Amino acid sequence: MHFSIIAAAVGAARLTASSPAASTNSTSILTTAGAQAVIPGWHLQSSNNVSQSVIALSNAGVDTSSWFRVGARGSVFAGLLESGVYNDTHLFFSNNLENAVDYSAYEIPWLYREEFALARQPNQHYFLQTNGITSRADIYVNGVQIASNKTQVGSYGGKKYEITNALTDGQNAILIVAYPTNYLRDFAMGYVDWNPYPPDNGTGVWRYVEMAQTGPVSLSDPRIKTDYEYTWRNAATVTVRIDATNNGDQAINATITAAIQGPKGSQVTTVSQPVSLPPGQSKTVSMITDLSNPQIWWPASWGSQPLYTVSVSASISNTISDTAPPRRFGIRHVSSYVNSYNDTAFNLNGYPFLVMGAGYAPDVFYRFDVNRTRSQIQRILDLGLNTIRLEGKQEQPELYDLADEMGLMIMAGWECCDKWEGWDYNEDADGVKWVDADYETANASMLHEAAMMQTHPSMLAFLIGSDYWPNDHATQVYVDALNKMDWPNPVIASAGKLGYPALLGPSGMKMDGPYDWVPPNYWYGDQLGAAFGFGSELGAGVGTPEISSLRKFLSAEDLDDLWQHPHKDLYHMSTNESSFYDRSIYNDGLYNRYGKPKSLEDYLRKAQMSDYEATRAEFEAYVAYKGNERPSTGLIYWMLQGAWPNLHWQLFDYYEQPMGSYYGVKVATRPEHVVYDYEQKAVWVTSNALNSSGMRNVSIDLIHLNGSSISKSTSSLDEAVPNGSSNVASVRGINSIHDVALLRLRLAGENNVTLSRNVYWLSKENDVMDWDNSTWYNTPVVKYANMTTLYTMTNATVSVSTKKSGSSATVTLENKSGMPAVFIRLGLVQGSAAVESAYWDDNYVTLFPHEKLDIGVKWRTGGAGSPSIVWDGVNVPSGKSSLG
Numbered sequence: 001m002h003f004s005i006i007a008a009a010v011g012a013a014r015l016t017a018s019s020p021a022a023s024t025n026s027t028s029i030l031t032t033a034g035a036q037a038v039i040p041g042w043h044l045q046s047s048n049n050v051s052q053s054v055i056a057l058s059n060a061g062v063d064t065s066s067w068f069r070v071g072a073r074g075s076v077f078a079g080l081l082e083s084g085v086y087n088d089t090h091l092f093f094s095n096n097l098e099n100a101v102d103y104s105a106y107e108i109p110w111l112y113r114e115e116f117a118l119a120r121q122p123n124q125h126y127f128l129q130t131n132g133i134t135s136r137a138d139i140y141v142n143g144v145q146i147a148s149n150k151t152q153v154g155s156y157g158g159k160k161y162e163i164t165n166a167l168t169d170g171q172n173a174i175l176i177v178a179y180p181t182n183y184l185r186d187f188a189m190g191y192v193d194w195n196p197y198p199p200d201n202g203t204g205v206w207r208y209v210e211m212a213q214t215g216p217v218s219l220s221d222p223r224i225k226t227d228y229e230y231t232w233r234n235a236a237t238v239t240v241r242i243d244a245t246n247n248g249d250q251a252i253n254a255t256i257t258a259a260i261q262g263p264k265g266s267q268v269t270t271v272s273q274p275v276s277l278p279p280g281q282s283k284t285v286s287m288i289t290d291l292s293n294p295q296i297w298w299p300a301s302w303g304s305q306p307l308y309t310v311s312v313s314a315s316i317s318n319t320i321s322d323t324a325p326p327r328r329f330g331i332r333h334v335s336s337y338v339n340s341y342n343d344t345a346f347n348l349n350g351y352p353f354l355v356m357g358a359g360y361a362p363d364v365f366y367r368f369d370v371n372r373t374r375s376q377i378q379r380i381l382d383l384g385l386n387t388i389r390l391e392g393k394q395e396q397p398e399l400y401d402l403a404d405e406m407g408l409m410i411m412a413g414w415e416c417c418d419k420w421e422g423w424d425y426n427e428d429a430d431g432v433k434w435v436d437a438d439y440e441t442a443n444a445s446m447l448h449e450a451a452m453m454q455t456h457p458s459m460l461a462f463l464i465g466s467d468y469w470p471n472d473h474a475t476q477v478y479v480d481a482l483n484k485m486d487w488p489n490p491v492i493a494s495a496g497k498l499g500y501p502a503l504l505g506p507s508g509m510k511m512d513g514p515y516d517w518v519p520p521n522y523w524y525g526d527q528l529g530a531a532f533g534f535g536s537e538l539g540a541g542v543g544t545p546e547i548s549s550l551r552k553f554l555s556a557e558d559l560d561d562l563w564q565h566p567h568k569d570l571y572h573m574s575t576n577e578s579s580f581y582d583r584s585i586y587n588d589g590l591y592n593r594y595g596k597p598k599s600l601e602d603y604l605r606k607a608q609m610s611d612y613e614a615t616r617a618e619f620e621a622y623v624a625y626k627g628n629e630r631p632s633t634g635l636i637y638w639m640l641q642g643a644w645p646n647l648h649w650q651l652f653d654y655y656e657q658p659m660g661s662y663y664g665v666k667v668a669t670r671p672e673h674v675v676y677d678y679e680q681k682a683v684w685v686t687s688n689a690l691n692s693s694g695m696r697n698v699s700i701d702l703i704h705l706n707g708s709s710i711s712k713s714t715s716s717l718d719e720a721v722p723n724g725s726s727n728v729a730s731v732r733g734i735n736s737i738h739d740v741a742l743l744r745l746r747l748a749g750e751n752n753v754t755l756s757r758n759v760y761w762l763s764k765e766n767d768v769m770d771w772d773n774s775t776w777y778n779t780p781v782v783k784y785a786n787m788t789t790l791y792t793m794t795n796a797t798v799s800v801s802t803k804k805s806g807s808s809a810t811v812t813l814e815n816k817s818g819m820p821a822v823f824i825r826l827g828l829v830q831g832s833a834a835v836e837s838a839y840w841d842d843n844y845v846t847l848f849p850h851e852k853l854d855i856g857v858k859w860r861t862g863g864a865g866s867p868s869i870v871w872d873g874v875n876v877p878s879g880k881s882s883l884g
């Protein structure tokens with residue numbers, strides 16, 4: 001096969017090419033000083049398929065109609081998917097990504113080429129702005145080399161090149177030669193053990209390349225500082241900072257003007273500052289103004305997200321020389337400190353901010369769809385999470401815009417294990433050791449990303465290291481770059497505690513596992529990843545998709561492997577070199593605790609129970625223990641979602657479908673909640689809300705599986721504890737459990753309003769762990785809890801009634817029997833397909849005898865036919881009811 005796939009597809013692309021070639025467009029891409037334009041698309045080709053020299057190819061007039069026509073940003077492989085050479089539905093199925101692609105096609109450079117028209121104007125300067133090209137590139141304009149693979153380096157190496165002298169009046173051409181990426185040699189976006197690598201390792205123009213026209217003075221992106229901390233006063237001082245550069249050969253006096261608009265678009269204030277610029281020089285200009293009655297920005301769960309807009313221009317004798325693209329900012333204050341246990345804790349607008357987050361994965365081919373990202377953030381907020389961690393995958397600028405608008409915090413940072421951690425002292429990282437030029441790439445990368453992120457209120461912190469901490473030289477480079485960009489948020493040396501650079505001190509973040517399955521009581525221990533301090537990446541490794549998603553990417557044989565070969569290597573788990581290529585630890589837990597599965601369906605139900613228990617306990621423990629003497633200060637679940645269809649490490653799957661792991665988190669992060677502590681056998685009332693007030697009542701019911709009561713008690717709090725947690729009672733009767741019992745906790749506020757209700761299945765004895773034999777990814781279990789009796793229960797009778805209103809419905813479940821109805825899974829389907837946009841208030845619920853529960857669901861309309869509700873449970877036969 002080898003290269004013939006590509007060659008054959010070139011022919012196909014020629015036939016279907018529909019986008020007009022740029023050479024037919026004679027409209028100038030730039031017309032005024034202060035204008036910016038994105039290179040609107042590219043012709044893409046392998047260097048293997050071209051015969052002309054790069055110089056010839058970079059001149060206008062070359063016929064590239066046989067090349068692939070791709071969008072304005074995308075890796076080589078993303079471009080081939082876009083062009084229909086490959087089909088991701090097919091590649092994601094079973095082992096196809098491994099077998100159906102010739103990887104050697106990506107061991108040579110690929111070319112991105114575009115032509116554009118320009119009406120060149122006198123006394124103007126023209127710039128080419130890159131925002132990172134993976135991972136090294138030569139850039140040519142009209143036969144002139146603008147950058148080489150020694151200067152345009154790294155996925156984040158955004159650079160601004162003046163190209164005035166290379167441009168011509170009329171048709172121009174730009175050619176980018178993207179060199180193959182090796183994650184160990186290059187500053188790229190590696191996946192380490194997350195998933196199989198994309199065939200091209202992400203090579204290419206993955207972010208926009210922009211052009212700009214200016215007069216003699218050009219501007220950088222603006223930066224914003226505010227003096228708002230948290231004490232209220234009726235004004236906030238805002239400082240707008242921007243770098244102005246005189247690109248000409250004469251001294252210039254320019255005026256820099258910043259206009260700030262309020263959240264509703266009203267002009268709030270304009271402030272100007274003169275600047276004298278000798279030829280060739282840059283100066284930073286600061287403009288200070290007071291905003292009266294500032295509107296404060298909050299994360300979603302704490303308030304609204306008012307955004308101000310700043311527009312900055314430079315003028316010379318009242319003629320505009322440059323305008324910076326408008327940037328939005330929010331007025332808010334983030335800080336962090338290392339407490340007496342050397343654990344990092346965050347404050348947001350003066351309130352202790354328990355980070356409840358998860359690790360974000362981009363698309364495996366680094367494709368970006370703003371609508372997909374928006375719906376992922378909706379899922380994240382629905383999960384009750386307040387933060388995502390970006391480990392070396394800083395994504396596109398729109399991610400930050402959405403996070404600002406929707407109120408999600410972002411903990412950005414560099415990645416572990418590969419080139420990014422190739423510091424001299426680090427014998428553990430596989431990355432090629434840094435040489436002088438690498439510090440320059442680190443500097444360019446940090447400057448560019450900090451400039452992109454600086455104004456965004458959604459930024460929580462930047463972690464300049466991941467598993468390891470940067471050596472002193474790299475730390476200085478990163479910190480200087482962040483300071484130069486007026487970084488207003490915490491800078492943390494690493495995500496782990498292995499060591500730290502003198503300049504920054506201890507990171508206060510632990511990376512002590514687990515990454516693979518541990519039982520629920522793990523989190524209530526006092527070692528490793530248990531609920532104390534800040535866990536920067538940890539979890540029980542769960543996140544098994546439901547069958548509707550599994551069928552999209554697993555063959556019948558793969559599905560058999562899932563439940564029949566519990567220790568087998570699985571292509572959709574991780575990379576074949578990693579500790580997570582099989583589900584042995586997970587399945588040992590599942591088989592031992594829930595019993596050997598009898599079918600795929602049985603396996604998946606047990607998996608969802610296991611996953612739900614795992615994520616609920618992790619988040620509940622971190623929330624409950626935030627008031628402990630050594631408090632939990634934050635956690636990042638490993639991970640949020642997969643870069644491709646994945647079998648683990650996720651809270652929703654690649655198709656954005658929630659499952660057990662999702663609803664476990666959603667319960668645990670409720671604004672007010674009531675938690676069972678598996679170790680202390682106690683009940684905690686928790687609040688993640690700033691405004692909890694009034695009396696709180698807790699009812700605690702423990703029953704046998706036959707429905708008879710073991711204990712029943714109530715407890716109350718005279719006053720709720722906002723943003724806090726409180727141990728309110730111990731559960732009686734745990735010692736009377738025969739095999740398995742069910743514990744229902746209910747938290748009620750004033751007027752008996754239910755704030756939280758939640759059921760646990762508890763075995764007679766907790767799992768017993770061998771902490772001393774822990775590895776970096778797991779703590780072994782030496783005696784498993786025994787949940788098997790759950791699968792011997794007789795059926796409960798549950799009636800399901802629905803009330804639909806537009807694109808939402810209330811589903812009323814009523815248990816008509818004296819038996820509990822365990823782990824009822826609700827689904828919304830249209831025909832036989834799951835409605836992917838369904839949001840359930842709660843799911844995978846357990847009903848006590850004769851209990852009635854209303855559950856809301858809403859969805860986005862669309863698709864043929866009206867949806868139906870489907871359900872089943874451990875001892876509840878499956879059913880279906882049309883919503884009419």
Ligand SMILES: *[C@@H]1O[C@H](CO)[C@@H](O)[C@H](O)[C@H]1NC(C)=O
Nearest residue numbers: 020025026027028029030037
């Ligand atoms: C032609 O180029 C201009 C400037 O880049 C752009 O605004 C316009 O949409 C293009 N027209 C077509 C038909 O591609």
Ligand SMILES: *[C@@H]1O[C@H](CO)[C@@H](O)[C@H](O)[C@H]1NC(C)=O
Nearest residue numbers: 084086087088089090091093
């Ligand atoms: C992509 O592959 C899937 C599964 O193999 C197939 O059903 C679909 O028709 C393909 N799409 C295209 C555009 O060829």
Ligand SMILES: *[C@@H]1O[C@H](CO)[C@@H](O)[C@H](O)[C@H]1NC(C)=O
Nearest residue numbers: 136138148149150179180185
């Ligand atoms: C940089 O470009 C040169 C050709 O100019 C090439 O020989 C070299 O392999 C490239 N370096 C990398 C790391 O790709």
Ligand SMILES: *[C@@H]1O[C@H](CO)[C@@H](O)[C@H](O)[C@H]1NC(C)=O
Nearest residue numbers: 106107180181182183184201
């Ligand atoms: C991708 O990077 C890995 C190292 O992480 C390397 O082994 C592999 O050869 C690279 N792939 C290509 C196509 O260069």
Ligand SMILES: *[C@@H]1O[C@H](CO)[C@@H](O)[C@H](O)[C@H]1NC(C)=O
Nearest residue numbers: 250251252253254275276277
């Ligand atoms: C800039 O302004 C200063 C102070 O007013 C003046 O001395 C200088 O001549 C001006 N320079 C130019 C190039 O206009």
Ligand SMILES: *[C@@H]1O[C@H](CO)[C@@H](O)[C@H](O)[C@H]1NC(C)=O
Nearest residue numbers: 339340341342343500505506
């Ligand atoms: C915190 O870190 C500092 C610096 O390494 C160390 O001296 C101190 O003992 C640590 N404190 C605790 C409680 O671990």
Ligand SMILES: *[C@@H]1O[C@H](CO)[C@@H](O)[C@H](O)[C@H]1NC(C)=O
Nearest residue numbers: 368369370371372373374375
């Ligand atoms: C995003 O969704 C909106 C509304 O459905 C649609 O108009 C728009 O084209 C979509 N954007 C992209 C990039 O797909």
Ligand SMILES: *[C@@H]1O[C@H](CO)[C@@H](O)[C@H](O)[C@H]1NC(C)=O
Nearest residue numbers: 699746748751752753754852
């Ligand atoms: C409070 O509400 C619960 C659940 O709806 C109900 O079981 C209980 O009887 C109510 N308590 C009072 C005092 O009304």
Ligand SMILES: *[C@@H]1O[C@H](CO)[C@@H](O)[C@H](O)[C@H]1NC(C)=O
Nearest residue numbers: 769770771772773774780782
């Ligand atoms: C660790 O596990 C091994 C093998 O199961 C066992 O022999 C040993 O006693 C365990 N070590 C500790 C400290 O429990």
Ligand SMILES: *[C@@H]1O[C@H](CO)[C@@H](O)[C@H](O)[C@H]1NC(C)=O
Nearest residue numbers: 592738739785786787788789
């Ligand atoms: C689990 O509990 C059931 C019911 O009591 C019992 O039959 C079974 O032997 C137990 N399994 C183990 C491994 O102890």
